[in-house]
Amino acid sequence: MTCEAFPSDCQATLTIDLDRIITNYRTCRSLAGGTDCAAMVKADAYGMGIEQVAPALYNKAGCRNFFVANLAEAIKLRRHVPDAIIYVLNGVFPGHVPYFIQHRIRPVLNDLDQIQLWAAVTAADRPACAIHFDSGINRLGLSPQETGAFIGDTTLQACLNIALIMSHLACSDAPEHPLNLTQLQNFTAITRHFPGIPASLANSGGILLGPDYHFDLARPGLMMFGGNPSPRPLPDGIQAAYHISGKVLQLRDLRIGETVGYGATWTAERPSRIAIINVGYADGYLQVFNNCGQTAYKGHMLPIVGRVSMDMIAVDITDLEVTEISPGDDVELLGEHITLEMASEVSTLSQYEILTGVKERYQRVYK
Amino acid sequence: MTCEAFPSDCQATLTIDLDRIITNYRTCRSLAGGTDCAAMVKADAYGMGIEQVAPALYNKAGCRNFFVANLAEAIKLRRHVPDAIIYVLNGVFPGHVPYFIQHRIRPVLNDLDQIQLWAAVTAADRPACAIHFDSGINRLGLSPQETGAFIGDTTLQACLNIALIMSHLACSDAPEHPLNLTQLQNFTAITRHFPGIPASLANSGGILLGPDYHFDLARPGLMMFGGNPSPRPLPDGIQAAYHISGKVLQLRDLRIGETVGYGATWTAERPSRIAIINVGYADGYLQVFNNCGQTAYKGHMLPIVGRVSMDMIAVDITDLEVTEISPGDDVELLGEHITLEMASEVSTLSQYEILTGVKERYQRVYK
Known part of the structure; x- marks a missing residue:
């Protein structure tokens, strides 16, 4: 951030092992049975430094999909991975569409308002987007009512280039929690309405819930850095980065x-x-x-x-x-x-x- | 930090009111009965941004003394307040003295090793330093044994240009705690051995403990930003910044x-x-x-x-x-x-x- 010189031993030190992050990412892919993995790099790559972590994953581990929380994070990230696919989890808001287009960033559309906003502005070119269905966390994503309406609205769907459909687990850190299976069933039912479109459900904890949860793209975060998303022992091959x-x-x-x-x-x-x-x-x-x-x-x-x-x-x-x-x-x-x-x-x-x-x-x- | 443009409403916002920080600083000085006040601006000015806060205090409130925790913070701060007095609370370590000299930064010397290191390297020019006596917090500062040795060593003292003697209160947030009075007595006894040298004891909480605690320089931090260091109501004139x-x-x-x-x-x-x-x-x-x-x-x-x-x-x-x-x-x-x-x-x-x-x-x- 600054260019002043000062002795390296006048501060405490955070050391980040990029090779371990790469190895952990590969281990996540292998734990997901070979399913492709995106990298969650929001919040400055979980504090580890998006500027260093994202290019390492892109160049050395073949990671092509990255998720961040907001548009500002995405625009900063674009500089460091010029050819990667970047998704913004918060979605799109009035006035933001030109930034998404200019920087080739994909919004994760979380409700019908966001979908309609994106569809209206981009109908001609149909740049890629993701649709987030809420399968039970009650946070972001289309509610069951909106999901039904969207599934029935083929005209609206035709205005969109949906590159990914996704949902997010509420209790993946508790493998026995009944909500996991409920969300899996809800999301599986939704995917049947979008044949041929890649689907994504699992975060780090979801990867460990087993093959049913893997779909086409997993989205590890914590485990890439060496954290354990589960009450069970840390999987072999995951190391503190x-x-x-x-x-x-x-x-x-x-x-x-x-x-x-x-x-x-x-x-x-x-x-x-x-x-x-x-x-x-x-x-x-x-x-x-x-x-x-x-x-x-x-x-x-x-x-x-x-x-x-x-x-x-x-x-x-x-x-x-x-x-x-x-x-x-x-x-x-x-x-x-x-x-x-x-x-x-x-x-x-x-x-x-x-x-x-x-x-x-x-x-x-x-x- | 970056120069990319993105819409201002795609992030949450932290607004910092510099005028209120200035008013709070002045209120601290007034609560300290007119005693001069340094500004604690370590940890990026308590998260509020040292780059903006320090020059505002220097230019608009007449604050001349600033304290940071480590040398890296001090060197960054020097750019923003070129003529201020800057103290480093962690003190000096082997190899650091040239940085202190080059950037005109004063170490707070915390033990006899630090004092001897500083005295040996700077004996010819005698740049200013502070001496920190531990009066009871048992954290940094000369222990009672070292304090006794230092007071008796007039040869060592003669090698130093002591601009400030200081100590730090452990329980200023609990006005009734008996350790406050013990520390006051211990520090007062020490000051008698250093006539004519300015003394400093009070942080924000210490300012509110009353005139006995004010000495020559108070060192508010939390209260400058609108926090309350005391279980009693926030003093009039202190506002959230x-x-x-x-x-x-x-x-x-x-x-x-x-x-x-x-x-x-x-x-x-x-x-x-x-x-x-x-x-x-x-x-x-x-x-x-x-x-x-x-x-x-x-x-x-x-x-x-x-x-x-x-x-x-x-x-x-x-x-x-x-x-x-x-x-x-x-x-x-x-x-x-x-x-x-x-x-x-x-x-x-x-x-x-x-x-x-x-x-x-x-x-x-x-x-």
């Missing part, structure tokens, strides 16, 4: 009874030694980790003590040898040893929130 | 028994109408607001129903007239009606976390 490390700013000895941090919420019950690390909630490491988060250092787990501050945390290093850790050393906050699943479990944040919650202040390193 | 609004993407009618969103966690108990808004946890609006957050629209409070998604939320609009709200309309998530205090209370996030948690995806408007 993220690593957050903070630097030790200072070490400090505490007597019994001394407290640490804002609100004095942690008290030393033995002579203790703490390290102050340069990551705080302004980096996305929130106070839900107060007195319960874990960090990893040279095979040791170092617990967070006290409240997370805006710019720093304290970890208990009493069990380390005194010479084992010094200012400037790196401590892992998320990665191989502190997985998204572990961080999610202690914090009650979802894996998605932890991943997309990473803030701009990290130094970003791509490998 | 932030406003987050989302746009209605779609409206949807629900029958009794239908559920909304991921996990189907909200069920319509009456025929209901919901609006889908284009803000989600990837914007910083986290799942702690599931089924408990509030939004404001034309004098109505519209509650969040179901889980917050990555890119959207659903709000219950059943009590509005059908024609009263349409796709494209703006709904307030944070601002005049949904204050930081209210959002903090329902979510258990701190006001600081909500403010610094705003993400890059918002369209930013400064007024």
